[in-house]
Amino acid sequence: MRLRNKEHRSGSGVLLPKRHAADLGWGFIVAWGLSIIFTGTFTNDDASNLGTFWLASMVGTPVGLLALSLAKDPFRSERVVDIAQMLALAGMVVGTAMLALSLWSESELVFGMQLFGGAVSSLGMAAFTVLWGSYYTKLDMQRIERSAAYSLMLAFGCYACVLVVPTSIAIVFIVCLPFFSILCLRSRSAKGGEAESGDDAVSRSEFNVLGFVRIGLGIVGATTVVSLFWSMVNSGTVPLPHNLFEASVLSGTAVAVLLMVYMTRFSRSLNLATLYRWVLPLIATAFALLFVPGVASALVACLVVFAAQALLNLLTFVYFAELSKRAHAPAHKVFGLGRFFLEVGFLLGILLTPLAMASVSDSWSYHGVFAVALAVLIVLVMGSIAIQDRLAFTLEDRAQQVKSSGTDALEAACDGVAERYQLTNREREILTYLSQGYSLPYIRNELYIAQSTIDTHVRHIYKKMGIHSKEELITEVRESIE
Structure with missing residues (x-):
């Protein structure tokens, strides 16, 4: 017992x-996805792959997710999984x-x-997304955040490799990614992650x-604006160098590193307000930079x-992993419909x-388009935040879950x-939330106490x-649950 805790403790820092x-x-x-679309590996020049394959995948992925x-229950047994x-692997490889x-x-x-390849690979992509989403919901919330951040860093690292190796090697490497x-x-x-969640005894909402759907409006708006920006870059309306898509290696990796450090230091579960607090200022900043003359400002806007x-x-x-976990909702529905919003935004x-x-063409300027797009995005985000994720699932089901046998066992263990450790009543109350993986801001909102007070109790x-x-x-x- 003592040795096991020591081993676990050694891996609880910044590194996974x-x-x-x-x-x-x-x-x-x-x-x-990054290597297929944003590199010239599968084209006869240095252009990105924004042709038939891309359009087919833009339609196929949301269809598969929906x-x-x-x-009703697509992964009802291990054999079906x-x-x-x-099938997902075969679709992406083919x-x-x-x-x-x-x-x-x-x-x-x-x-x-390319039409056939885009269609079958997009269906495989949709299945992989839901499969990984279902797995992530079995983890505690801190591990979800950390693993997702490291996954994004890994993604851009693989993308950087594709950019520097010869085309033949890059193609083989890309084909191997679904196998990895x-x-x-x-x-x-x-498979061991399934035993960590402790949710098997909890009924689904x-x-x-x-x-x-109301929650997804802001996500649709954000992805639509990003997609519109890239479409206008690709058409040459926004004057940028042709190979600027490769800048994603720098900006994407930097974002992943910063967010990983932030989440490791201040672990918290995401809500809509937190999501848009990161994304909306970046989009607004990019559009503002387009008003500054010169290629340099457009380059920074692109980054x-x-x-x-x-x-x-x-x-x-x-967010979808934590929402599914907190609400005990079916992961395939949360990820299927949630990521559907993301993909539909790009298609729009x-x-x-x-x-x-x-x-x-009428105004001789693209600034008006982005100003309108930003205004619509803000309206959609405000409507999305207004409902918050607590209305995504019925309160009656949440009340029923509190009475479940699994919760009773957890209460007894707490x-x-x-x-055993002579905790105070307030510390005992906070212990119950922490043992279920809830973040400190979430506990603060539930108990109506200051963040500094929460931090002190946790210490x-x-x-x-x-x-x-x-x-x-x-x-x-x-381990205390009998």
Whole structure:
């Protein structure tokens, strides 16, 4: 017992413990998408792959996500999960192979091969997203945040490798990325995550689709604006160097590192206000920079938008994982519908580009388009934040969960730990929230006490128990459950 706690304690700092390395497998899927679209690996020049394959994937991914969200229980057994993993892997590998073969095919076959490749790979991408989302919801919230941040760093690291290696090696490497993700998903560490959640005894909530759609409006608006920006960059309306997409390596990695350090130091669960507090100022800053003459300001604006895109990808993934965990809602519905909003936003940006270009032609300036886009985004974000995530699921189901047998066992374990370490009544109350993975801001809002008071109580709890992190606390409480 003492040795096990010591080993656990050694990995609770900034770095991800080695036994959690399998949590990073989602990063390989992100790397696949970045490498396919934003590099010239699968084109005959240095241009990004924004043709037929990209358009097919822009349609196929949201369709696949929506289908998974509407399914009653797509991963009802281990055998079904295994089949879903293999189909997802096959779809992405076949799609990548079709795209690679289109480089050397006859001209009349290129369109069909890229259309088919984009469609099947996008369905595999949708399945991978939901599979990894389902896995992440089985982790405690601090580990979700840390693993997602490291996954994004891994994704941009793989993307950087694709940029510097020869084309033939890059293609092989990209084809292997889904295999790497499957190995992580099926590893002993990933399967071991199921035992950490303790949610098996908790009943699932009834999903409130209308409430969740209102939450997704802001996400749709943010991704639409980012997509519209890139469409206008690709068309040359915003004057930037042709290979500027490669700047995402710098901006995306920097964002991932900073966010990882922030979350490690100030671990907290995400809500909509926190998400938009990061993303909205970046988008507004990028649009403001477009009003400054010169290529340099446009270059910085491009870097900032790439940072916003990376944050959207990371924060929405973490947010949906934590929302599903807190509300005990089916992960496939939360991730299926939630990431559907993200992908639909990118598709809307593409569809709105002709209208935006017409406005630019009439006014001889693209500034008005982005000003209107920012105003609409702010309105959507305000409406999204107004409902908050507490209305996404029915309160009756939440009340029923509190009475579940799993919660009773956890309460008893917390009572035993509190008595063993002579915790005060308030510390005992906070211990219960911490043992379920809730963040300090969330506990503050639930108990209506100051953040500084929460910090003081947590320091006292850690000191009395002889621990240094929330992960150690969760481990000790769950080991006390008989």
